[in-house]
Amino acid sequence: MEKIKDDMLRISNLAKTFLLHNQGAKKLPVFQNISFQVKAGECLVLTGASGTGKSTLLRAIYANYLVQSGTINIRHENKWVDLASASPHEVLDIRKKTLGYVSQFLRVIPRISTIDLVCEPLIVQGKLIKQAKAQAKKLLNKLSIPESLWDLPPATFSGGEQQRVNIARTLIQDYPILLLDEPTASLDENNRDAVIELINEARNQGTAIVGIFHDKYVRERIGTEVFNVELQKKAA
Amino acid sequence: MTNVLLSAKNLSHHYGSQVGCIDINFDIYPGEVLGVVGESGSGKTTLLKNISGLLQPSSGSVKFDTRVDGLKDIYLLSEPERRLLMRTDWGIVFQNARDGLRMNVSAGANVGERLMAIGARNYGDIRNEATDWLQNVEIGLERIDHYPETFSGGMLQRLQIARNLVTKPRLVFMDEPTSGLDVSVQARLLDLIRGLVSQLGIACIIVSHDLGVMRLLSNRLIVMHQGRVVEQGLTDQVLDDPQHPYTQLLVSSILPV
Amino acid sequence: MTAISGEQKKSSRLKEKTLDGYNFAYLDDQTKRMIRRATLKAVAIPGYQVPFGSREMPLPFGWGTGGIQVTASIIGIDDTLKVIDQGADDTTNAVNIRRFFAKTAGVETTENTSDASIIQTRHRIPEAKLKSDQIIVYQVPIPEPLRWIEPREEETRKMHALTEYGVMHVGLYENIAHFGKVTTSYNYPVQVNDHYVMSPSPIPKFDNPKMDEMPALQLFGAGREKRIYAVPPYTKVKSLDFEDHPFEIESWSECCALCGSSSSFLDEVITDDKGSRMFVCSDSNFCANRRAKGHKGPGLPRKFEIKDIE
Numbered sequence: 067m068e069k070i071k072d073d074m075l076r077i078s079n080l081a082k083t084f085l086l087h088n089q090g091a092k093k094l095p096v097f098q099n100i101s102f103q104v105k106a107g108e109c110l111v112l113t114g115a116s117g118t119g120k121s122t123l124l125r126a127i128y129a130n131y132l133v134q135s136g137t138i139n140i141r142h143e144n145k146w147v148d149l150a151s152a153s154p155h156e157v158l159d160i161r162k163k164t165l166g167y168v169s170q171f172l173r174v175i176p177r178i179s180t181i182d183l184v185c186e187p188l189i190v191q192g193k194l195i196k197q198a199k200a201q202a203k204k205l206l207n208k209l210s211i212p213e214s215l216w217d218l219p220p221a222t223f224s225g226g227e228q229q230r231v232n233i234a235r236t237l238i239q240d241y242p243i244l245l246l247d248e249p250t251a252s253l254d255e256n257n258r259d260a261v262i263e264l265i266n267e268a269r270n271q272g273t274a275i276v277g278i279f280h281d282k283y284v285r286e287r288i289g290t291e292v293f294n295v296e297l298q299k300k301a302a
Numbered sequence: 303m304t305n306v307l308l309s310a311k312n313l314s315h316h317y318g319s320q321v322g323c324i325d326i327n328f329d330i331y332p333g334e335v336l337g338v339v340g341e342s343g344s345g346k347t348t349l350l351k352n353i354s355g356l357l358q359p360s361s362g363s364v365k366f367d368t369r370v371d372g373l374k375d376i377y378l379l380s381e382p383e384r385r386l387l388m389r390t391d392w393g394i395v396f397q398n399a400r401d402g403l404r405m406n407v408s409a410g411a412n413v414g415e416r417l418m419a420i421g422a423r424n425y426g427d428i429r430n431e432a433t434d435w436l437q438n439v440e441i442g443l444e445r446i447d448h449y450p451e452t453f454s455g456g457m458l459q460r461l462q463i464a465r466n467l468v469t470k471p472r473l474v475f476m477d478e479p480t481s482g483l484d485v486s487v488q489a490r491l492l493d494l495i496r497g498l499v500s501q502l503g504i505a506c507i508i509v510s511h512d513l514g515v516m517r518l519l520s521n522r523l524i525v526m527h528q529g530r531v532v533e534q535g536l537t538d539q540v541l542d543d544p545q546h547p548y549t550q551l552l553v554s555s556i557l558p559v
Numbered sequence: 560m561t562a563i564s565g566e567q568k569k570s571s572r573l574k575e576k577t578l579d580g581y582n583f584a585y586l587d588d589q590t591k592r593m594i595r596r597a598t599l600k601a602v603a604i605p606g607y608q609v610p611f612g613s614r615e616m617p618l619p620f621g622w623g624t625g626g627i628q629v630t631a632s633i634i635g636i637d638d639t640l641k642v643i644d645q646g647a648d649d650t651t652n653a654v655n656i657r658r659f660f661a662k663t664a665g666v667e668t669t670e671n672t673s674d675a676s677i678i679q680t681r682h683r684i685p686e687a688k689l690k691s692d693q694i695i696v697y698q699v700p701i702p703e704p705l706r707w708i709e710p711r712e713e714e715t716r717k718m719h720a721l722t723e724y725g726v727m728h729v730g731l732y733e734n735i736a737h738f739g740k741v742t743t744s745y746n747y748p749v750q751v752n753d754h755y756v757m758s759p760s761p762i763p764k765f766d767n768p769k770m771d772e773m774p775a776l777q778l779f780g781a782g783r784e785k786r787i788y789a790v791p792p793y794t795k796v797k798s799l800d801f802e803d804h805p806f807e808i809e810s811w812s813e814c815c816a817l818c819g820s821s822s823s824f825l826d827e828v829i830t831d832d833k834g835s836r837m838f839v840c841s842d843s844n845f846c847a848n849r850r851a852k853g854h855k856g857p858g859l860p861r862k863f864e865i866k867d868i869e
Contacts, residue, residue, distance in 0.1 A: 087547030088554065129536065131543040154522050154536045155331060175496075175518060176489035190500065382721045404708065404729070410736055411729045418732070419725030425735055425801040447736050 074274035075104040080136035109275040111289035114296030128167045166241030172232040174221045181216040184234045205234045225252040246277035313362035321529040322348035333503040337520030345529040346509045354475040393466030393474040399458035410446040435464040456487035476508045577665040584631040584664040594632035601789035606755030613785040624782030626698035639667040641675035646683035646841035684766040686845040689775035697760040699781040704748045704758040765808045770796040813838040818849035819856040
């Protein structure tokens, strides 16, 4: 039980401003002075009206966006690493093993079948193709992706199907920390519940989660803590 | 962290008073894919030639982790050593496949040549290896004895890749490997490169002006402008949150599909 | 002194036998020295192609000018010269080159292999084993074995220097891939003394094994390409091959129709327009010597049968 209480993610004094050089060096401040911690087994829900920078914050935590100041400390293989100042190689290693991210939209890779797309993270980790495929099939079944679609590239799938493939691709691996950007946005009720169940399963096993969920229903079932980005901005 | 595979330090190249590239610094690690982007004339190809032993830079050093002696400046190696390196540990995939292939010998011989160059003297073994590699790059086996002259552009490029990878190099240089191919052929080739590179753990330096190609293939990105590196970092970070004015312009210039 | 009387004897013989107004063996002494220097270098580096200043000769390039220049620079008044073309002493090229040296150098000529001290050849090595006091001079059209795959001289020189010969096997690979076996039958590349890959000139590969550890000095002259190379006596000459497709020489199911030899290189001769043919030794001197000793072949061509072309 002790383990569950460990901090997995510590954010402090994070600030992000976009500088648009080609539009007269226009400055777009997004957020500043963001600080919070997430423990293992917790799910922190980011709230605030749209346009307040929730997605930007999530992307900054994933090191997809650079931040102007502050630290993003990640417990990676039992050591604290600051993603804001880590080298690209460290970031890649952390993304490979510790930090998972479900984006709003699936980035389709031409010619790659759904099943291969889903098991890819495991194969990169060195898992046997057979095992990885078995695991991918189980997950796709749980998310009700019909078997007839598995061998097709997901480019032509519906929005909901693509979103579920996207979730499967991340959740197939047991990341200690998960970042979720609207994973249930375009899903019907049944699929939404399946996704909630999967996420809760991960959380109960000790995964620390930071997520954006517009849907109150989802928020109530997954979230354990709340962080309002908008309020933080006003306070700052 | 493993050892650096190739390290470029303070690399500059001038063509007379004309600038090729200025003050380039980067390291590449085993198994990593490094992308170099920039518009034509930005010095990408000069840089690639400099670091692949084809063109000695005006100043600066290029060091490679040789199997025997560790990190050594490739331009201080003796010529036989450097040529051996190029035949074994390195592969170079040219933009124009015809530059990297022998057009007057069959596809099988093109793949087998690098094996023969490092001493393979058993026809059966060479033939088998060539067969495997043609399969890997999705060229039908009935084409093994055909001349590259009869191949399509996409097939030529795949053949060139097979020819380079057959000796299992540790580092492959690719200069615009997909330009000049139509989109569906490009997709197939990208998929192939992506698969082979991750399966074999080959490090790769890819020069391209196509940001889509880069997002798909590279882990890290170097952005060049007027001979200089103006920005480098994780590929998705550079493309999604570009910092330098030139990179911002480049990223915002992509036509949406 | 005997040396002087020898010289006097020679010069009187020269006067009486050679053409007026020409240098001994046609070439001027400076040229001969230059060629001898190149030849010495070639002997010192077996298989290495030494550039030399090839001269205009009184016959076109491609007719043996390289061989003639080498022969002219090594020949002395006491030498006996034999010239063969495709193994025969009596073909146009052979007859004319022999006459050229008889006229310009006054040397003895012979058709008998064992009597010759210098043998100039186009496309064959005589069947009779050569001895250590003989020199064989090959006429070479294209001296560079790498040329077919690499057109740049700068690059082929590097490849030779660094023994980068993988591409030579590409040619053999192509043969096997297309025809199931190595079909290169003449000018079959060899590696000399474990280093330089060398073109043996367009001799049939049947003759390649004769080059290996040959007691005689072998000199090669390419007039148009301006290269001289050499294989010193008793030097290893290995024909390139694959482990699983070892080097093989030609064989015939027939024997020579004239002398009955079944161990010599045979030429096919078509004797009428109905497809009748006979096989005869390409080495005319070898064949004549055997017949003089009483050997006999099956004689005139037999009637054409359909199985002959199968």
